[in-house]
Amino acid sequence: MSVTLEHYLAVSGLVFGIGIAIALSKRNAIAVLMGVELMLNAVNLTFLSFSRFSAAFDEASAPLAGHVFVVFVLTVAAAEAAVALAMAVLVYRRRETVDLDRINLMRW
């Protein structure tokens, strides 16, 4: 019994699914952002497991390409969290709520 690529992909799919469920069903903007972070994390796990297990790409020609991709995903996730949380604080300051059901100023 050993751990294979399928195991890691199953874990990553589960975490991504939980992230989707949180992002779609939470009412609080900060909780939605937490779901998005979980989804990004699951994607990172997929990148790293393919980087370790896949024989489809030539490791010698592009060493650690999956790891480099994960570094960029981490960068983008940090930037996105900072800006999104700043926007949540700004909306709270103007409207006293971060409830996404009530932020409907631009609704048709």
Added chain:
Amino acid sequence: MESNGVVLGFYLLSGLTVGSALLVFVSRNLLHAVLFLVLSFLGMAGLFVTLSADFIAVAQVLIYAGAISVLLVFAVMLTPLASRDNANSLFVLPGVLTGLAFAGIVGFVAVDVTWPELTGDAVMSRDFATTVQGIGSALLEPYILAFEVASVLLLAALIGAILLVREDEPA
């Protein structure tokens, strides 16, 4: 990869990660949800270690479990009236169904496809003594343009976040 410790570690860490991600969904208090999210990030960092990705695991602990969770706690604290409540909206059922469908599709594909997969000693041959040197030279040679763009992105996010939440205009 073949040793029993790694297998046991994989199951424990994935149970921790998935379980605390579920608790983020279930828990009533938003602050508790943030703490479970940190636990999930730490479990994920452990999974990265089992994949022989030492640098990424440490970066995960620093950036996700450290910086992003502190940012989330700050956001919860700065929105005091609104955000203790981690209640669901009307879209719980569609949300959960979409999540389940996605997890099911990924699981089916993962099991159904025969991946060109390395096993045993071939996987062991991909163990790095350290990945830091490889990632560093990869960032500065083939991916230098993306690296520079990422630094500009970080600068823009920094300035944008400060501009957005600044209290009052300077005279």
